[in-house]
Amino acid sequence: QTWDGGFKLVSPSAAALVRFVFEETRAGRQVTNITNRTVFKDLLDSTPPELHDALRGVALALVENIEDWSKPEPILDVLTGRIGYKDKDDVNYDMSYSNKTVFAYLSHEMEGNITPEKAAEHVGVDLFCGRFSFAExxxxxxxxxxxxxxxxxxxxxxxxxxxxxxxxxxxxxxxxPSIFGERRLTFKEAEHVAVLDNEADWLSRIESEIDDQKRGGNAVLVFFKNESELRKFPGWETFETLTERTDPRRRNGYVAAATTARRVTLLTRAFGRGIDFQMPD
Structure with missing residues (x-):
């Protein structure tokens, strides 16, 4: 893993190149020979010759990254207009992906989630100055x-x-020696693992398990792979939910409530490690 030092070149010609790649792809047209396009040559004309080789690499990276710009999932803070990414059990709004996150800003601008002025602050090309290896x-x-x-x-x-x-x-x-003592988990695959034929059966099985645990007076925590999967659960809006988007200042309240008998809480798997559920009292 490396720490990458660099800067974002924000200029009319840089923004024009990014928007060209985005709009051509959105229109279903394959972007080929990007370095021969007029929009790229305009960028070269507006920058020092020392940057030209690096910009050619950037142009090719833009064409490659547009294919999967939504992976990993970019998360928008609608209040600030910033985009971040899941980092452990939080959303890091200082994290971005070189010449990739920019397409997320353009997508949210197109959908009306952020203003053109806010998007323009982030529309440019990313250039590296160096990489530092944590291992070294x-x-x-x-x-x-x-x-x-x-x-x-x-x-x-x-x-x-x-x-x-x-x-x-x-x-x-x-x-x-481990402070946790001897492991007491008895894993029984036939009981603890279920593979269902379709999504409807899967969700129905989860509902059934929830009902069984509630009848026993237990607090119920249901973990989903991500927020998209969580939102598939019927009536998820009526349950307490804890995801990476949840305001960190409110999480302790959700955690305390989740331990209440017969309370059902839906969570994303980042919280499955359990470190958020330390209950000193």
Whole structure:
């Protein structure tokens, strides 16, 4: 994984190139020979020659990225007009994808979700200045102490022991017993896994499981792959929902309520790790 340094070139000619790729694709026309198009040559004419090679790569990246600009899912904050992406159990509005997120802004502009003026702030081309490897940075540290997550089982991965000892110069390994004690989960595939023939049966089975648990007086948490899947659940609007879009300031209230007997809460899988459900009282 790298940290990529760069800047966004926002200019009339850069915006024209991005809009050309977006509108041609939306009209069902394949964009070919982008570097020979007039709109790209106009961009070259307005920029220093030192940038021309990089801009050719950018133009090709735009044509490639337009095919799947919605993956991963861009999430719009309608109040600020900014687009972010899911980052663990939150939405990071400082995260973007080079020469890809720009199409999300154009799409929301087209749908009327943001104003043309707000979209224009983000419509341009992204240029890299350099990449910094997180894996290489520790090699310059004078000392590394107290690394977590170095499980004994991981050393069985081919090559990992050599990397830790030689490349990062670890000298000592200390292993502590788990604070969670012995694992008590008994996994029974026939009981705990169900494969249904279609989506309707799948949703019906979930409803049935919810009813069974409510009759037993249990709090019910239902996890879905993402918000799109969650919204398929019948009557989802009537339930408490907890997704990456939920305001972090309101999450503790939802979490506390979710533990109430017979309460049903629908969540996205980012919350399935359980770290949000620490109940000190």
């Amino acid at each position: 940075l520790p090699k310059d540290y004078c000392c590394i102490l107290g690394v977590t997550g170095t499980l004994h089982e991981l050393l069985a991965i081919p090559g990992l022991d050599r990397i830790l000892r030689q490349e990062y110069e670890f000298k000592h390994f200390t292993y502590s």
